[in-house]
Amino acid sequence: MKRMRAPFAAKRFVDEYFPRCQAAVLAGSVVRGEETPTSDLDIVIFDNQFEVAYRETLIEHGWPIEVFVHSLTSYQTYFRSDAERARPSLPRMVAEGIVLKDTGILSTIKNEAAELLNAGPAPWSDQTLLTKRYMLTDALGDLIGTQNETDALFIANTLAEAIHEFVLRTNGQWIGASKWIVRALREYDEDLADRFVAAFHSFYKTGNREGIIELTDEVLAPYGGRLFEGYSVGK
Known part of the structure; x- marks a missing residue:
């Protein structure tokens, strides 16, 4: 019926x-x-x-x-x-x-x-921005370094959410979850969303990590790039 x-x-x-x-x-x-x-x-x-x-x-x-x-x-x-x-x-x-x-x-x-x-959402504090840079850098390092393809799948999942959050929050935009991750990116920047999808599609289909690495470095660059050495919180 x-x-x-x-x-x-x-x-x-x-x-x-x-x-x-x-x-x-x-x-x-x-x-x-x-x-x-x-x-x-x-x-x-x-x-x-x-x-x-x-x-x-x-x-x-x-x-x-x-x-x-x-x-x-x-x-x-x-x-x-x-x-x-x-x-x-x-x-x-x-x-x-x-x-x-x-x-x-x-x-x-x-x-x-x-x-x-x-x-739009309230802007991140300077400390939050540093923490998010560190977390994104740390996850990227895990993806680059792991030889375990199963681990890499789930590290990539973490990076997908973290990249989308970093881009949108640093540009004063609302974030999404699940299917709303790409939708939220498209509302902000269609070209970036297309490259985001292409990078992760390539990884999940062929295992090629280069697109994800390049995209992560691109979104971090305006804020000082990767952050690991010297990061401190609560000291």
């Missing part, structure tokens, strides 16, 4: 499970036009009946549904937490989400989300 279209399924879900909520939005891949056969519905609920925020996963109307339930104030705590970790999951969902229900409060919340996203 063909499942119900996403907005209709989401609206019905809200009507059935949260009939007294003040607002609800549908976000995620179905809103961005990136839906796949395994996509779920990401629904954010604002309901003053709840004092504590919670998250729940269900299957309704042929769809897996992830629902994020907030009071009319709890979302602000999550906005701040997301901003501090530089990964604005909830603000992005609220800002991009399509309205399923609104009793007049959503424009304010959406504006808060948009302002947070536009502001």
